[in-house]
Amino acid sequence: MVATADSLVPDLPPSTSDTSADSADLARFGYEPVLHRKLGRYASFAAGFSFVSILTTIFQFFGLGYSFGGAAFFWTWPIVFAGQFLVALNFAELAARYPLSGSIYQWSRHLAGELVGWFAGWMMIIAQIVTAAAAAIALQVVLPSIWSGFQLVGTDSSLTSHDGAVNAVILGSALLVITTFINVAGIDWMARINSLGVTIEIIGVIAVIAVFFTHADRGPSVVMETDQAAPGPYWAAFLVSGLMAAYVMVGFDSAGELSEETKNPRHVAPRTILTALAVSALGGGLILLGALMAAPSLTDGSLGAGGLAYVIEAKLDTTPGKVVLACVAVAITVCTLAIQTAGSRLMFSMARDGRLPFSARLSAVHPRFGTPAWPSVVIGVLGIGLLVLNLGNAAIFATMASVCIVTLYLAYLLVTVPLLVRRIKGWPADDATTETGAPLFGLGRFGIPINALAVVWGIAMAINLAWPREEVYTPAGGSWWMLWGAPLFVLVTVLAGILVHRLVTPGRSAAALDTAVQPA
Template structure:
């Protein structure tokens, strides 16, 4: 069966005009794990809990299911696209094949910038856990000094990026093995942690209705809206990256069938687990009004140590450290495939080197090294400017959701023109719900970009330039992309023909049979 699937995958890929160069070795669980580990509940919730709590108090919990439902509308469209276009590069490929080539290139460009900064942001998360696990991990200076904490975060982050680079260079088989192990341990750890927190609950679910920061006299419809909109940034930071399950399509067996399910399952599993973890943590807090819950060096890691005790708390913090490492590995892997996909279409500078795939590893080596170097450079360049790093991380999530919008919008336009037709292999279709889901996805994506870009001092600081960092940086990124695109277009680079990749199918290369599909 695996052999038949692989032969069909080779023919399918050739129909899009590409040769099979990557090792096709991922099965259903590995595909799911790629998306789940990118979201990484034990990374995102632990890292961002304090931000949500600071904005609205315990009631920030309710922003989680709202964001989850919104992102599900986006993920449903992505799942349908993954069934029609099972190609490396995900967002880039989907956008350019259903809309104008230039829009697809811009989606890839924006998501690439977001992904590199996201890798740096995930690596910084080690600072929030390792020093709480053991003081010896505060290698640089004193943990009480914010400047020393920032420098130590950069050191730990660069070490982690070096490790993810090495694993990605080694090949998809090692990456998938580590990723699968990480996801299994994270699922088990989150489940056990939720149970233990509920067993130590100090109060009932009524705590989830308490809101801080609003005007109680104004009521929920006015005085509470501002804090909740600010708190919604927390789940928006976490619930993205599910598209990675589709980004690794050319390394997945039977991707038309497996990738769509993996995208939706990854988001749903992370969404349910994350919501239960937040609720259980708030119910187990000794003092739900403590300022430590909204402190960068406190938050959920501090709450767990207080609720479960130092020994058990450290055990779970160890699991969080592993989850952070696996999350960084997934972000790195997704970025590598995006670079490879764009370079293969001659859509990036130094395309020939970036698209080269050694037969031995079946993994693009140059993109792996370039991604790691770029992410580490971002950290090192701003080692003494922690506020700039935080701002860049915030802007990166805006860019990720902007890239999603650059897929959802052309998908809606294509559906209004009659896409998809009834022919062709596509085991996942939205059917009559497609139009409604796409409209919701576009509206949600636009809201998310605006809400996350809003000039809030709590996110971007009080400095006027900093408060508008998201809008200014996004404008600069798009402008640079447009300039490069226009120059490259005049020089005749291949991807500018909307169907250039599929116009002249090539015969597939030598079969590389599955190397451990699960």
């Protein structure tokens, strides 16, 4: 049985971490509690923090931001955080009311009906598959710098070279095999490894910040400098440099994706969604500021080309520098693991509703491990397939990162836009509380303005991300389809989604589908 309307949202359970109460809560939504509920507060936080993974993503994209906006690109970081925090506030409120796996799909579905919810889930699945592949190839940024033996092909380790691109595919594919095995082995193994990895990443973040601030060559006023920016109007360069922060601050909703494996998710998930984003923003902002203060030179091109690795290598001796890079490698590993975990739960959630091809297989849970094993395998195989298709393509890194993040922002909009419509109509009808009277997270009278700003922000960022700029998509030249890669990818994703949706709903009209989940 599957819950199909807001009217089926249950009375809230007592405020307790007891898994039997959580299971009863889930059953009132119409779902059997088949996943193992083992995640505590820190493991839930780690899921969101590792998806954002500032060590991974800032190492990847620092050069992009600096090469366009110069030192003043730093200000894109707090701006993007403010916009994404508006989105996170809305997600936190939904997580408290719909503690279900596959959060983006489930939230959109309960707010706007089956059809909108299905496309939100579909676009999020595609984004997570591509994001997992894009995160995995980031190993190429650090492993050959730690030990030359990791460069298995040729000698040039740069991602923009043919040898580097081929080697990145090999390392990324190996990582996806490892994360697939971990995901299949059980949520407890995933949680232990992910939590340990996040702890190491946090230590690495603190160490990097400490090194940068104790070896600074200039003061914090450096963030006001625009001399190093790309030619042309600074506002245009600033918008491009903002893509760096936009690529980083996503995935904080992962705590919601794991709600059915989290103890007391109505209270834990909203707080860990917000905490994961806030801690990531604070740590990332200090890394950016410290790197700009500590960089040996701002003008010789090394900072734009080498990014954080250039600053670390300049400020640390060989051994300490390699230790920091090892922390980055751990961060990349748990980032890929977290993305694949979130994607597998979303695929499982849609499949148990019969909304995907091969739903019976994809919704099956391993009797011993308590995991949806096939979704993990599918995401791993498709991620490796994407890497193999791009074998030898030196533009693989920037292209994959751009197109997957655009799709992810659109999936977010398919939640925030319906939520705004529902708020205008009076959602929520009252302040939700537990049976003991403890309030759940809510935005109260600020819900509509915060939601409206989140929608405006999401639309603006989707346009900025997808805009066909030569300097982003074809910096070394290329075909027209590469320039228009993001809009074309979204179009193909939507068209493929229409075909798949018709396959899983034969003989039913869109109107009939939309009435399957009518909001109360």
